[in-house]
Amino acid sequence: MGKLDDFIQIEKSKYGSLFSDIEFAINSVSELLSEDSLKERKYYTRVPILKKYIELLDSIKLDKKRKSFLSFFDQDKYINILEDYKKENKEIFLQLECCSKCKCLNCTRNCGFDSCKRCTKGSRIYSCDHTKTNVSLENRTLNLLNEDTNEDDIYYVLAIIQTLKMDTRYIVIKNSRTKEKYILYYYPGISEDSYAEITKEEDFNFAASTYDSLGID
Numbered sequence: 001m002g003k004l005d006d007f008i009q010i011e012k013s014k015y016g017s018l019f020s021d022i023e024f025a026i027n028s029v030s031e032l033l034s035e036d037s038l039k040e041r042k043y044y045t046r047v048p049i050l051k052k053y054i055e056l057l058d059s060i061k062l063d064k065k066r067k068s069f070l071s072f073f074d075q076d077k078y079i080n081i082l083e084d085y086k087k088e089n090k091e092i093f094l095q096l097e098c099c100s101k102c103k104c105l106n107c108t109r110n111c112g113f114d115s116c117k118r119c120t121k122g123s124r125i126y127s128c129d130h131t132k133t134n135v136s137l138e139n140r141t142l143n144l145l146n147e148d149t150n151e152d153d154i155y156y157v158l159a160i161i162q163t164l165k166m167d168t169r170y171i172v173i174k175n176s177r178t179k180e181k182y183i184l185y186y187y188p189g190i191s192e193d194s195y196a197e198i199t200k201e202e203d204f205n206f207a208a209s210t211y212d213s214l215g216i217d
Contacts, residue, residue: 004077005064015057016054018096021048022100022105026038029108031076041116042096042099044117049089053086064080094121098122098139099124103125103127111131118188119136122138134161135161137216140157141154142171146194156173159174160172161210169181169186169187170183170185184198184210
């Protein structure tokens with residue numbers, strides 16, 4: 001196979017599988033969820049972008065067959081078209097990959113968790129018992145003031161823990177410089193989130209044990 005054939009085969013294997021997983025999930029949940037509930041799910045509104053990419057792969061493959069021979073320049077031209085499309089939709093592709101691994105993908109329960117409503121770029125629900133606690137893995141950074149230096153420190157956001165019983169959210173973060181981990185109360189806002197030191201020992205123990213039980217770090 002040529003360079004373009006190899007590229008298309010690899011892309012179809014990866015994104016064709018991703019598209020199939022999400023389409024299967026949509027077909028599974030669509031009869032049990034309202035249209036409004038479906039639209040809250042990020043994969044439902046974004047999957048047409050992925051479908052178009054699959055169709056673009058098929059179209060280029062067919063065009064190549066018709067021409068029977070393509071120079072290296074022509075093959076690179078087609079590959080650049082495909083790469084440009086992925087680059088333009090990079091965040092959507094990343095989110096769909098996260099959605100495919102998310103516990104909400106095939107779930108039809110009408111739970112009280114934030115789930116897709118507060119999903120941030122690159123995050124996914126990693127653990128959920130549907131009634132008490134769920135945990136999302138995050139992929140972002142956070143700047144918080146270091147009171148000792150009076151300068152901002154950068155933290156990796158590792159997870160958000162939400163508990164319905166106590167109506168509380170916790171954020172697990174790691175200092176990018178010292179690698180130390182911290183757990184804070186987390187209060188998501190409309191325009192800006194806020195955080196606070198955990199003052200109750202039982203709250204800290206609950207959040208710490210919940211995160212440790214995941215065995216991911």
